[in-house]
Amino acid sequence: MKILDTLSKNEKELDISSKVRIYLCGVTVYDESHIGHARTIIVFDVLRRYLESKGIEVEFIQNFTDVDDKIINRAKRENVKASAISSRYIENYFKDFDDLNVLRATRYPKATEHIQDMQKLIIDLIEKKIAYVSKNGVYFSVSKFPEYGKLSKKKIGDLLAGARVEVDEAKNDPLDFALWKFSKDDPSWDSPWGRGRPGWHIECSAMSIKYLGDNFEIHGGGRDLIFPHHENEIAQSESHTSKPFAKIWMHVGMITINNEKMSKSKGNIKSIRHVLENWGPNIIRLFCLSGHYSKPIDYSEELLQENITKWRQVESSYYEMKLSIGNGDTTKIENIISESKKEFDSVLENDLNTHLALSAFFKFVNQINQLAASDSLTKSIADVALPHFEKNGKYFRFNTSKNFRNGN
Numbered sequence: 311m312k313i314l315d316t317l318s319k320n321e322k323e324l325d326i327s328s329k330v331r332i333y334l335c336g337v338t339v340y341d342e343s344h345i346g347h348a349r350t351i352i353v354f355d356v357l358r359r360y361l362e363s364k365g366i367e368v369e370f371i372q373n374f375t376d377v378d379d380k381i382i383n384r385a386k387r388e389n390v391k392a393s394a395i396s397s398r399y400i401e402n403y404f405k406d407f408d409d410l411n412v413l414r415a416t417r418y419p420k421a422t423e424h425i426q427d428m429q430k431l432i433i434d435l436i437e438k439k440i441a442y443v444s445k446n447g448v449y450f451s452v453s454k455f456p457e458y459g460k461l462s463k464k465k466i467g468d469l470l471a472g473a474r475v476e477v478d479e480a481k482n483d484p485l486d487f488a489l490w491k492f493s494k495d496d497p498s499w500d501s502p503w504g505r506g507r508p509g510w511h512i513e514c515s516a517m518s519i520k521y522l523g524d525n526f527e528i529h530g531g532g533r534d535l536i537f538p539h540h541e542n543e544i545a546q547s548e549s550h551t552s553k554p555f556a557k558i559w560m561h562v563g564m565i566t567i568n569n570e571k572m573s574k575s576k577g578n579i580k581s582i583r584h585v586l587e588n589w590g591p592n593i594i595r596l597f598c599l600s601g602h603y604s605k606p607i608d609y610s611e612e613l614l615q616e617n618i619t620k621w622r623q624v625e626s627s628y629y630e631m632k633l634s635i636g637n638g639d640t641t642k643i644e645n646i647i648s649e650s651k652k653e654f655d656s657v658l659e660n661d662l663n664t665h666l667a668l669s670a671f672f673k674f675v676n677q678i679n680q681l682a683a684s685d686s687l688t689k690s691i692a693d694v695a696l697p698h699f700e701k702n703g704k705y706f707r708f709n710t711s712k713n714f715r716n717g718n
Contacts, residue, residue: 311323311324311326311361311658311659311662312324312659312660312661313528313558313560313661313662314560314604314661315558315559315560316461316536316559316560316561317460317461317558317559321660321661322557322558324527324528324558325527325557326361326364326366328367329366329367329368329369330361330366330367330368330369330527330528331368331369331371331522331523331526331527331528332354332357332358332368332369332370332371332526332527332528332529332530333371333372333373333514333517333518333521333522333526333528333529333530333556334350334351334354334370334371334372334415334530334531335372335373335514335529335530335531335532335535335539335540336372336373336374336375336418337374337375337399337403338375338378338380338381339374339375339376339381339395339396339398339399339400339403340378340380340381340383340384340395340396340399341380341384341399342399342402342406342581342582342583343399343402343403343406343407343581343582344572344579344580344581344582345565345572345580345581345582345585345594345598345609346532346564346565346572347532347582348406348407348410348582348585348594348598349562349563349565349598349603349607350530350531350532350562351372351407351410351412352410352412352594352595352598352599353562353598353599353603353662353664354370354530354562355412355413355707356599356662356664356705356706356707357662358370358413359413359704359705359707360658360662360705363701363704363705368416369416369521369522370415370416371415371416371417371419371517371518371521371522372415372417372418373418373419373420373421373513373514373517374396374400374403374418374419374420374421375421375510375513376392376393376396376400376420376421376422377392377396377421377422377497377507377508377513378510381395381396382495382497391496392496392497393422393497396420396422400420402583406582406583406586407582409586409591410582410586410591410594410595411591411595411707411708411709412707413707417521419517419520419521421508421513421517422497424513424516424517424520425499425508427516427517427520428489428490428508428512428513428516429490429501429502430516431512431515431516431519431546431550432448432489432490432501432512433502434550435450435489435546435549435550436448438549439451439454440454440455440549441489442482443503444480444481444482445480445492446480446488446491446492447480447488447489447490447491447492447503447504447506447509448488448489448490448503449480449481449482449486449487449488449489450486450487450488450489450542450545450546450549451482451483451486452466452483452485452486452487452545453483453485454549455545455548455549457544457545457548458485458541458545459541460544461536461537461540461541461544461559462536462537462538462540462541464537464541466485469485470484470485487509487511487538487542488509489508489509489511489512489546490503490506490507490508490509490512491506491507491508491509492504492505492506493505493506493507510539511538511539511542511543511546512546514539514543515543515546515547515550518543518547518556519547519550519551524547524551524553524555525551525553525554525555525556525557526556526557527556527557527558528556528557528558528559528560529543529555529556529558529559529560530559530560530561530562531561531562532561532562532563532564533561533562533563533564533604534564535561536561540559543555561604562603562604563601563602563603563604563605563606563607564606565598565606565607565608565609566606566607566608566609567579567580567608567609568608568609568610569608580609582594589614589617589618591709592621592708592709593614593617593618593621595706595707595708596617596620596621596668596706596708597609597613597614597617599664599665599668599706600613600617600664600665600668601665602661602663602664602665603662603664604661620672623672623675623676623679624672624675624703624708626679626682627675627676627678627679627682627699628699630678630679630682630687630692631678631687631692631695631696631699632692632696634682634687634688634689634691634692635688635689636688636689636690637688637689637690638686638688638690638691640690640691640694643681643691643694643695644694646674646677647674647694647695647698650670650671650673650674650698650702651698653670653673654667654670654671654702657670658705664706667702667705667706668706670702671702671703671706674698674699674702675699678695678699
């Protein structure tokens with residue numbers, strides 16, 4: 311199986327000789343999860359299900375960022391503890407993604423449960439003189455990592471001149487990023503350098519290395535995480551281990567709304583709960599898989615309506631097979647299934663082309679509906695066809711026993 315690696319910009323062969331270890335950057339739990347989160351997680355859900363269907367063991371780690379300025383600020387607005395905010399939205403996360411038929415990860419480590427692991431990593435970087443203590447916290451020295459920018463393909467000179475660089479007089483260099491932030495406000499923890507809380511990037515390095523090792527198969531997330539989050543992860547992780555970090559960096563394209571980025575200021579964010587209540591899990595999964603995972607998809611009511619039409623064809627073929635009677639020659643359907651299997655596996659193994667796999671699935675569905683329309687679909691044919699239909703449906707985790715509109 312080949313997957314497009316963001317680092318090399320080439321398709322790389324996925325090592326399936328033993329267990330496939332995947333680390334997926336999860337959500338920051340300060341608000342409801344939205345359709346953009348859904349797309350990334352559904353894409354990785356299909357990848358995992360396909361690998362496991364081939365008998366490959368997958369260890370899948372997806373973190374929760376449960377300490378962050380956004381969480382703290384929301385807690386202050388609501389006059390509650392930060393832990394109350396994170397607990398609320400973690401609980402809602404599981405409800406949303408269970409309803410979206412997403413297989414649960416092997417582990418969901420939380421940042422707050424791994425403070426000591428982060429501190430050990432930071433201590434090592436300080437001892438190597440790759441990180442330093444300032445009046446505001448501990449910073450990673452970007453100049454000590456010559457390959458900085460290799461993932462995002464950004465040049466240090468351009469970054470220095472760019473407006474995205476955070477101004478902080480405590481830094482030795484404007485590009486240096488925080489590993490530990492001094493603070494006495496809760497949540498905060500004691501450290502060898504002073505009380506505070508971890509920076510955002512260090513948590514994923516600490517947790518991925520702890521659970522998956524120094525060099526694992528796939529590190530994934532949305533394309534918006536390439537810089538600075540994943541770029542900084544590479545810098546601090548490879549400085550710590552002196553080894554390449556992930557073998558493949560796999561990034562999922564954004565979902566836009568009317569060709570605009572989702573943002574609170576524009577009021578165009580679509581929560582998972584909203585889209586589930588309006589469209590149901592099967593339609594949402596169809597939508598999220600309807601384009602190549604690395605490219606953006608624009609959310610529109612028209613596209614979702616198109617997916618309803620497609621789903622009706624799927625339901626029709628399923629119930630036609632379930633209700634069929636009589637006997638008939640199965641040679642033709644066996645040949646159709648053989649070709650469908652080859653096409654299906656070929657496109658998924660070529661950089662997880664889910665949109666082409668869906669095309670192969672719908673082609674098979676249409677052939678079943680044509681047999682039904684011509685009164686040629688018998689029970690003996692359906693008995694051969696139904697296992698192939700259900701197997702393909704399981705990769706996408708469609709549920710034909712649920713109503714396509716409301717999931718009940």
